[in-house]
Amino acid sequence: MHETPLTIAFGRKVFSVHNHVGHLDPWPFYESEEPISPADPGPATNEELDYFMKCRGIEKTLIIPNYGIPVQAQPFSHNELVVKLCRQGGGNVAGALWVSGLPQNSERTQVALALMDEPGISALKMSYLLGGTADPRKWDEATTKLHETIFQAAIERDIPIHFHTSPGGGSDITGFFELIKRWGKEMKIHLVHMGGGVSGHIRLLSQWKDLIEGGYRIYIDTSWAIGFAVRKLLQEVDRTGIGADRIMFGCDEPWSDYESEFWKIQDARISDEIKERIFWGNAQEMYFNKLA
Numbered sequence: 064m065h066e067t068p069l070t071i072a073f074g075r076k077v078f079s080v081h082n083h084v085g086h087l088d089p090w091p092f093y094e095s096e097e098p099i100s101p102a103d104p105g106p107a108t109n110e111e112l113d114y115f116m117k118c119r120g121i122e123k124t125l126i127i128p129n130y131g132i133p134v135q136a137q138p139f140s141h142n143e144l145v146v147k148l149c150r151q152g153g154g155n156v157a158g159a160l161w162v163s164g165l166p167q168n169s170e171r172t173q174v175a176l177a178l179m180d181e182p183g184i185s186a187l188k189m190s191y192l193l194g195g196t197a198d199p200r201k202w203d204e205a206t207t208k209l210h211e212t213i214f215q216a217a218i219e220r221d222i223p224i225h226f227h228t229s230p231g232g233g234s235d236i237t238g239f240f241e242l243i244k245r246w247g248k249e250m251k252i253h254l255v256h257m258g259g260g261v262s263g264h265i266r267l268l269s270q271w272k273d274l275i276e277g278g279y280r281i282y283i284d285t286s287w288a289i290g291f292a293v294r295k296l297l298q299e300v301d302r303t304g305i306g307a308d309r310i311m312f313g314c315d316e317p318w319s320d321y322e323s324e325f326w327k328i329q330d331a332r333i334s335d336e337i338k339e340r341i342f343w344g345n346a347q348e349m350y351f352n353k354l355a
């Protein structure tokens with residue numbers, strides 16, 4: 064490994080609410096004729112995760128199965144790893160279990176839900192990148208039923224669903240708005256990537272105040288978010304205070320990179336108090352309070 068642990072960190076206490084763990088097989092993505100691995104593998108042992116965190120100055124992290132290849136069983140296969148790393152994490156590692164609302168994943172999802180009361184499990188992870196859509200108006204009966212089972216399990220424990228967002232297709236924020244309308248007052252909804260891309264950011268920014276003041280329990284992380292949107296939201300939150308408790312730092316490694324994600328927040332012209340909330344305070348309340 065070429066990385067070395069930081070000795071003085073970045074001068075901040077940092078918790079990341081978005082890190083992937085575990086191996087991902089190479090795949091012939093897009094036009095590739097050979098299977099390729101676009102990203103490095105995620106940490107797969109307690110030692111590797113600890114080293115990964117020390118190299119970036121991350122004190123606590125929320126871990127999620129690595130995913131990205133079109134094989135439904137793949138991310139589920141890392142749920143046991145998530146449980147194990149949480150157990151070994153000494154209170155600094157929380158986990159999100161992979162679940163899916165696609166009826167073909169019903170059995171796998173039931174197995175995952177049975178792990179929810181393991182120590183450190185603090186969220187469920189869902190992504191429509193592997194199929195389906197966030198828009199409940201487009202779900203058939205079986206899909207609706209499975210989603211309701213998943214959401215009910217999260218609501219009972221008052222833990223969030225960690226949802227992937229990206230522009231267009233099944234992960235578009237417009238579908239999530241309908242989901243938020245139906246379940247967002249009862250269920251904590253973590254929209255990763257701040258709504259997903261330029262269109263997602265603009266749509267989310269335009270709804271931010273109404274969603275928060277309307278009593279919807281939405282949260283975001285700033286991984287992959289584009290400059291203008293982070294600046295705009297943070298300056299608005301700095302001015303109004305609306306939603307200051309809803310924004311969290313996530314580096315989304317191994318798919319994004321820590322440094323660029325860090326500086327996006329660190330360099331923002333906002334109060335230090337809000338930076339502290341984003342870098343760790345909000346994450347502590349959301350994901351780490353119940354940990355030992």
Ligand SMILES: [Zn+2]
Nearest residue numbers: 081083315318
């Ligand atoms: Zn991610």
